[in-house]
Amino acid sequence: MKITRLAGALGAEITDFDLKTVQTQKDAEILKKLLTEHSVIFFPEQRLNPEEHIALGRLFGNLEGHPNLTNAQKHPEIFELHASRGGIANEWHTDLTFQEFPAKMSILKMVKCPEYGGDTMFANLCTAYDALSDPMKNMCDGLTALHDAHPHNKPDQMAIHPVVRVHPKTGKKALYVNEHFTRRIVELEAEESLSLLTFLQKWVHKPQFTVRYRWKQNTIAFWDNSTTQHCVLGDFDTERIIQRVTISGDEPKPSIPLPRWESILHQQARGRQDGWAAMSGALARKDRQLFQHFRKNGKL
Numbered sequence: 001m002k003i004t005r006l007a008g009a010l011g012a013e014i015t016d017f018d019l020k021t022v023q024t025q026k027d028a029e030i031l032k033k034l035l036t037e038h039s040v041i042f043f044p045e046q047r048l049n050p051e052e053h054i055a056l057g058r059l060f061g062n063l064e065g066h067p068n069l070t071n072a073q074k075h076p077e078i079f080e081l082h083a084s085r086g087g088i089a090n091e092w093h094t095d096l097t098f099q100e101f102p103a104k105m106s107i108l109k110m111v112k113c114p115e116y117g118g119d120t121m122f123a124n125l126c127t128a129y130d131a132l133s134d135p136m137k138n139m140c141d142g143l144t145a146l147h148d149a150h151p152h153n154k155p156d157q158m159a160i161h162p163v164v165r166v167h168p169k170t171g172k173k174a175l176y177v178n179e180h181f182t183r184r185i186v187e188l189e190a191e192e193s194l195s196l197l198t199f200l201q202k203w204v205h206k207p208q209f210t211v212r213y214r215w216k217q218n219t220i221a222f223w224d225n226s227t228t229q230h231c232v233l234g235d236f237d238t239e240r241i242i243q244r245v246t247i248s249g250d251e252p253k254p255s256i257p258l259p260r261w262e263s264i265l266h267q268q269a270r271g272r273q274d275g276w277a278a279m280s281g282a283l284a285r286k287d288r289q290l291f292q293h294f295r296k297n298g299k300l
């Protein structure tokens with residue numbers, strides 16, 4: 001096995017290694033260690049068929065299909081995505097953060113890639129957190145954010161997660177907001193939330209926190225969803241096909257005990273005599289989604 005680091009922040013390419021030899025939990029431990037260390041790892045020139053791809057994924061946990069995007073694959077565990085002109089996964093995101101238990105990791109096979117273009121960029125969310133100033137870290141540690149599946153035309157699928165989550169194994173803190181699925185900081189005024197999210201999302205994508213990978217057919221990539229974001233560059237005009245298996249995750253753990261502050265709606269409601277029902281009628285448009293999420297989950 002030869003390990004070549006690809007950037008300072010994250011990413012390694014692993015050559016002289018056949019993923020077909022990974023058959024047991026013990027074999028998988030080697031890959032788990034590599035993934036924890038590098039956050040995203042690439043294995044060129046692999047020959048796994050869909051059944052072998054699924055079996056490999058199962059060594060890391062339970063698999064889940066994509067909740068909103070259908071595909072023609074006969075294997076429900078495999079999410080297959082075809083594109084020919086960009087326009088796929090081209091906003092920075094962590095996979096499926098609108099779910100209460102967002103996916104732990106993904107294993108992607110590049111089935112067919114354009115001759116040029118269609119690279120994927122990954123960002124290290126722990127490096128991005130560590131580089132913040134202490135006051136900014138302190139504030140972010142105490143915040144939560146609302147995520148939704150609006151990009152899949154399912155805005156009613158929502159979840160609230162800590163803005164800073166802790167990696168279950170390393171204890172490292174990661175900035176857990178992304179431009180694709182994160183809508184709102186729960187404890188802040190809408191304008192404050194917009195400014196902070198805009199800043200954090202831009203911050204995470206600073207070049208020194210990222211790696212850019214140029215694909216070849218039959219490369220397999222593993223990424224850790226709790227510590228990374230990714231984005232496909234839409235600069236291609238020939239066919240690009242990927243197959244992905246997705247490993248189920250747990251509830252993201254905050255970096256400090258939460259709640260530290262009340263939601264902005266609870267802050268606004270404090271001291272009002274007329275209660276939530278009257279408040280809902282006069283609610284600003286920008287606060288309505290948060291209100292709906294709380295009402296659905298009995299948090300009002």
Ligand SMILES: [Fe+2]
Pocket residue numbers: 089093094095230
């Ligand atoms: Fe993705």
